[in-house]
Amino acid sequence: TRMYEDGVSYQDGLKEAQEMGVAEPDPSLDVEGRDTANKILLIANEVFRANLTLKDIPVEGITRVTPSRIEEAKGKGRVLKLIGKVEKKGDRVVASVGPVGLSKEHPLATVRGTEKAISYFTDTMDRVTVSGGRSNPLGAAAALLKDIINIYRR
Template sequence: HIVSANKGPLVLRMQELKQAARAAGVSIKYSGATAAALPTTDVGLTCLAGADILKIEGIVTGTTNLILTRMAEQGIPYKEALKEAQKMGMAETDPTLDVEGWDTANKTVILANSLMDCNLKLSDVTVKGITNLDPAYVKKTKENGKEIKLLGVAEKINGNVRAYVRSTMIDSTHPLFGVNGTDKGITYTTDTMGIITVTGGRAGPVGTAAAMLKDLINIYRE
């Protein structure tokens, strides 16, 4: 059996990996690869079985959500908020993959290919990160009762799945409104089960390790 939190092989060769696992009669589980402890794939594969997932919206990178929260609450520049996140151990020394949106894009590809019967490539995703956001704009948005969130979105349009990552203004009617700090969240829009949202989930290495342990336990239970 295989348990992994490594996004690279899943983004590049998911279908081949799944075919090889089926041929060998083993399981492959990777819930820790898509937002650490937040049960993203678990909910989609198990709780929404039988439903057609029409849209996925996710705040799946704790680093960028923390930075945006600091910018919104304190009005501080992006670079200052990034330094705070690095001091907390939430951002890498080189945070490029997170802040430019590629971490979210990788996770969005994995989720879409796992749950929406498609074969997206990373190059299919339009990606724009948070590095050029005006802190005054982010803070003013918060003061006006709205929030700026880095969302990874995959949506079925005329039978095809389109995906993008970008900073998006949301209001209190959005299911992911109020997901702040290092918390993450995922919203599934389905044909028969309505809109399902899960939020929270510990970020960082401990959350990822806990997700991998969960996968191991579930393989044993099967």
């Protein structure tokens, strides 16, 4: 977000995120998209009843997002965000993670800083988007515990 909005370098943006406690001292899981891939894998397998593995999910992180790619997105009126996506295509469930140019009107385009968001489609309500929260170890642990309990109950 800071690279896009303020033109800061990848390294400076990463350093800021680490100082805020948003990124780990070893940020590779986040910046390489693997943390998002793990979350998408859970959604694909639990919600869509798929049988995917991490090897089934193409992953591109933000480490190779260049200033020219950011400027290209801006020129098209788009906002680059790291997006994890799961969708049903016929009988198959397909998942991917990577930087995506979203229109400025897309609800995920407004997610900033430490916020997290999910956007999904339903038969009855069309798109539903939920955002908020702050990245921290306690919140992550609570979310993981909740997920484990819900999976166990099934």
